[in-house]
Amino acid sequence: MNRSYDVIVIGLGIMGAAALWRVASKCTRSLGIDASGPSHCHGSSHGASRIFRRAYWEGEKYLQLLNHADLLWKELEQVTQRHLLFRTGGVFIGDKSSRIVSGSIETAKKGKIEHEVWIASDARKHLPAFNIQDEMAVVYEPGAYAISASEARLAMLNDAVLNGAFTEFGNNVVKLEKHGTGVRVTTKSGCIYFAGSVIVTTGPWITTNLMPELTRFLEPRRVPIYWFKPKAGCETPFSQEQFPIFLYERQDGGLLYGVPSIVSNEPDVKIGFHNRQQSPSLPGWENVPVQHRYITEIPPIIESIFPKLEGIPTQAKNCFYTMSHDESFLIGHSKALESTYFASACSGHGFKFAPAIGDALANMAIGQQASFSLSAFSVDRFN
Ligand SMILES: Cc1cc2nc3c(=O)[nH]c(=O)nc-3n(C[C@H](O)[C@H](O)[C@H](O)COP(=O)(O)OP(=O)(O)OC[C@H]3O[C@@H](n4cnc5c(N)ncnc54)[C@H](O)[C@@H]3O)c2cc1C
The missing domain is CATH 3.30.9.10 (D-Amino Acid Oxidase, subunit A, domain 2)
Incomplete structure (x- = not known):
């Protein structure tokens, strides 16, 4: 089995599913790994429904992401021919x-x-x-x-697989290390993978072992x-x-x-x-x-x-x-490990943004510019 990938996405809740969907649509050799099964009720993305709205009382800094997400939710519904959005x-x-x-x-x-x-x-x-x-x-x-939440996540994963992505469930990643200009990924079962870049979207678990640099900003x-x-x-x-x-x-x-x-x-x-x-x-x-x-x-x-x-x-x-100090998101690249990108996009309102955040992460991971600025969501705002 080939263990080298262009991009590995770690954690396939809605953020990771979206990132894998977007990476696969950009024709890269990709793998998604999740600690749990394809459909589970832990973390933040389970259940039947989530809200999508754009008249965002939280502020205009979210507008570009919301507009992009809106287009991609509709694209997902069209491409997968499933009823995912309830108007x-x-x-x-x-x-x-x-x-x-x-x-x-x-x-x-x-x-x-x-x-x-x-x-x-x-x-x-x-x-x-x-x-x-x-x-x-x-x-x-x-x-x-309203978004049909579990269905939408599975639709993203299905489409990613149809576009050539590989997935591995029931195996959690325990270590990330530098490997040349890329990353060496070790799982609990002892598998070792190599990636040109890695996207970490492990939801509330992001504060545990993989991204210690984020721990003090999130609860x-x-x-x-x-x-x-x-x-x-x-x-x-x-x-x-x-x-x-x-x-x-x-x-x-x-x-x-x-x-x-x-x-x-x-x-x-x-x-x-x-x-x-x-x-x-x-x-x-x-x-x-x-x-x-x-x-x-x-x-x-x-x-x-x-x-x-x-x-x-x-x-x-x-x-x-997964709350940040200002109830917004943390999205960016790791300062501790080259070629590693992350999104902790929750604070209780991240689901609706997932396709746009996944698209931005996918672009960063394959060395392209995100189509909008993510500076408002950088960790640097807390320093
Ligand atoms: C009750 C509730 C209602 C909400 N309502 C809305 C709403 O209406 N609208 C909205 O926009 N947002 C809403 N949100 C927020 C939204 O659901 C979250 O922002 C979003 O689900 C976060 O997804 P995630 O992928 O980051 O995390 P998660 O869904 O938690 O996914 C993390 C994944 O990582 C995996 N994992 C963890 N550790 C590892 C490891 N070491 N190796 C491999 N895999 C690992 C886990 O198995 C899991 O599948 C709501 C949240 C809650 C809890």
Whole structure:
């Protein structure tokens, strides 16, 4: 077996799957390695759905990446002939002066993104599922959508393989070393591979052994997500047609997000806190149940926002956020090891960017320029 590759991608969550997909589309000899199986429920990318939106309250620095990602998500859907994107539109709800409302409007205007701003009385007519108070406003982005998350990741891996990429599952990489101008990659099972360059996308595990230079900038946190059933006879307001993907900022600053059911194996409405209920934790391979105190906190919150939902969740699961100090991403090349590139693109909002980040990593790994500047995501901003 030939053990030399132009590019090896380590960690095939959504970032690594996207990187391998883009590397393979650029006709390079490539290998993707993942510690787990092709489909698993550890780390950050598992589950049925993720949100895509461009009227990004977090700021215009994300716009170029978002625009590029939007094109590539649509290309993925077209190339693989799978239904991966569910055009639900998106609503961003908060007090009129909240960061969610003002930030979404600002980015939508800067990015010339189609949007509408609704006052509370109008919003109640459009969004029968939500309790919207008089002092609130809603930004509606018709072009926002839900991504079929696990399917999209598998579609990328399939297409990468069809384009000649090799994959190896169930074998974790334990060491990276300099080898000429490239990298020597050692796995736990004792395999040794050589690569012209390496892309490390190991999600919350990136802070463990492979990229010690990033450890002090990142903190993996376990975060719960919940599913809720509509009350009997109240199903229609939660259908994909009437229930867009949403962000909802409460007056105490608590930010919730949610997605209607888009696949039959995850029925009910998925809702989670973006900025509460986070527990610093090392990632592992076991299924840890959601803490009881978090589950008991949730029903009154859900009942106050969604009077037509049962407040007790039908399911609760954990996932991982890998948080940076400023809740943005770390993307770049290693200072410790030549020809090694990485992306820790999470902070709880990285999925939507994956094809664009994967494309940028692929370009860097094959010695080409990324099609946009990634300086805003460099580690240097913390120095
Ligand atoms: C509950 C929840 C909801 C979210 N919602 C959204 C959303 O709506 N929209 C959005 O844009 N983002 C969202 N995010 C964030 C998004 O899901 C993450 O940014 C993204 O999944 C990060 O993917 P990743 O590939 O970096 O990491 P991971 O998915 O964790 O992948 C890392 C991979 O590396 C492998 N690995 C680890 N160590 C090794 C090793 N040594 N050798 C080989 N392989 C290794 C693991 O097996 C794993 O497959 C959400 C996150 C969570 C947790």
